[in-house]
Every structure is written in C-alpha cells, then in structure tokens.
Amino acid sequence: AQTVTQSQPEMSVQEAETVTLSCTYDTSESNYYLFWYKQPPSRQMILVIRQEAYKQQNATENRFSVNFQKAAKSFSLKISDSQLGDTAMYFCAFDFGNEKLTFGTGTRLTIIP
Amino acid sequence: DGGITQSPKYLFRKEGQNVTLSCEQNLNHDAMYWYRQDPGQGLRLIYYSQIVNDFQKGDIAEGYSVSREKKESFPLTVTSAQKNPTAFYLCASSPTGTGNTEAFFGQGTRLTVV
Numbered sequence: 001a002q003t004v005t006q007s008q009p010e011m012s013v014q015e016a017e018t019v020t021l022s023c024t025y026d027t028s029e030s031n032y033y034l035f036w037y038k039q040p041p042s043r044q045m046i047l048v049i050r051q052e053a054y055k056q057q058n059a060t061e062n063r064f065s066v067n068f069q070k071a072a073k074s075f076s077l078k079i080s081d082s083q084l085g086d087t088a089m090y091f092c093a094f095d096f097g098n099e100k101l102t103f104g105t106g107t108r109l110t111i112i113p
Numbered sequence: 114d115g116g117i118t119q120s121p122k123y124l125f126r127k128e129g130q131n132v133t134l135s136c137e138q139n140l141n142h143d144a145m146y147w148y149r150q151d152p153g154q155g156l157r158l159i160y161y162s163q164i165v166n167d168f169q170k171g172d173i174a175e176g177y178s179v180s181r182e183k184k185e186s187f188p189l190t191v192t193s194a195q196k197n198p199t200a201f202y203l204c205a206s207s208p209t210g211t212g213n214t215e216a217f218f219g220q221g222t223r224l225t226v227v
Contacts, residue, residue, distance in 0.1 A: 004155075006155075009153070042220070043220065044221075047215045091155060091156065093156075099209075100146065100171065101146070101158070101205075101216060103155040103156040105153060105154060105155040
C-alpha cells in the first residue's frame with residue numbers, strides 16, 4: 001500500500017523565521033512525483049512546489065525549497081523568511097505513477113507577527 | 114479567465130435526498146477529479162476521469178456517482194447511500210493526469226446534511 005504521513009498536525013513560528021514541514025511516504029515505485037500544496041483560509045488549494053523522484057537536485061521556488069531524501073522516503077518543505085501570508089494548511093501529495101494524487105493529512109502552519 | 118468553477122459554495126441537504134455538486138473547467142484539461150476533505154484526514158479521492166465518457170472509482174467511492182459527458186464538466190452526485198456526507202468537496206483538473214503537471218483546484222463546496 002502507498003501511504004503518506006505528515007506527523008506535525010500544527011506548527012507556529014515567528015514572522016521572518018525559517019520553518020520546516022515534514023512528510024514521509026511509502027511506495028515500491030521507483031519513479032513518482034511529489035508536491036506540496038498550500039490551503040489558506042480561503043480553502044483554495046495552491047501548488048507550492050513540485051519534485052520529480054528521478055531528479056537528485058532539490059526543487060526551489062523563491063522562499064520555498066524541499067529536502068528530498070529518496071532512500072529515506074522523506075520529502076520536507078522549508079519556508080525561509082516566513083511571512084504572514086504563509087499561514088495556511090500545507091499538504092504533501094504524491095503521484096505514485098497512477099496519475100492521481102495521494103495526500104497527507106496536512107500541517108496547519110501559523111505565522112506569528 | 115481560465116479556471117475551475119464549483120457551485121454552489123454552500124449546500125444543505127436533508128437526510129435521504131440525493132444532491133449534485135457542479136464542477137466546470139475551461140482549461141481544456143482532459144483529467145478531472147473529486148476529493149473529499151474532512152478535518153484531520155486530508156483529501157481523499159472519490160472519483161476521477163481521464164477522458165470523456167470514462168471514469169474510475171477512487172478510495173472512497175461508495176455512496177457517490179459521477180458522469181463525464183463533456184470534457185469541461187464533471188458533476189458529483191452524493192446519494193442517500195452515503196452515510197456521512199457532511200464534508201468539504203473539492204474538484205480538480207489537470208492536462209493529462211497529475212504526474213508531471215499541476216492539478217488546479219476549484220474553491221470547493223461545503224455540503225451539510227440537516
């Protein structure tokens with residue numbers, strides 16, 4: 001079975017600090033796609049960053065970067081210089097080669113002014 | 114503007130009634146998806162469709178039905194067989210599956226059984 005685990009239900013950090021959200025998964029597939037989605041209070045899901053499992057280089061999008069450890073099956077999201085607008089639920093999600101997304105349970109992140 | 118439109122935003126249903134949630138996209142995407150979101154459980158896949166006139170069950174399809182008669186439309190019917198239908202429902206689409214492309218989401222429908 002393919003599973004996705006986010007072990008941090010809630011986190012909070014001060015504005016301008018760096019925060020890392022954890023995500024682990026289990027799959028027997030060798031090629032798959034990994035995503036982090038953000039859901040702000042408006043509940044609109046927004047793609048934050050995407051990583052292909054066959055690429056060794058970690059993806060980066062401005063203040064957002066990932067630490068992808070394929071052997072450990074870990075896919076964490078780092079947010080640098082956090083801003084109030086980063087307050088949201090964050091979900092890691094995977095396409096394990098079956099063209100549908102499997103989501104984790106989410107981490108509620110609060111940025112404190 | 115291109116995007117995905119879900120309607121209505123809020124929906125109330127009496128027990129024993131069927132209700133249909135609308136999802137329309139003008140992105141010319143082939144694939145469309147329905148997810149259910151409950152507190153503490155993330156998003157769970159109900160049904161998905163990769164092409165017109167074809168769809169597959171997701172992880173929690175029982176008590177739901179869908180149709181895909183047009184590329185741009187993927188309505189979800191919550192039937193009276195769904196024992197706990199109160200939830201937030203999200204529709205998504207992507208060009209050709211989700212592997213190497215971004216999935217775009219609608220703004221959701223909050224369904225409440227009264």
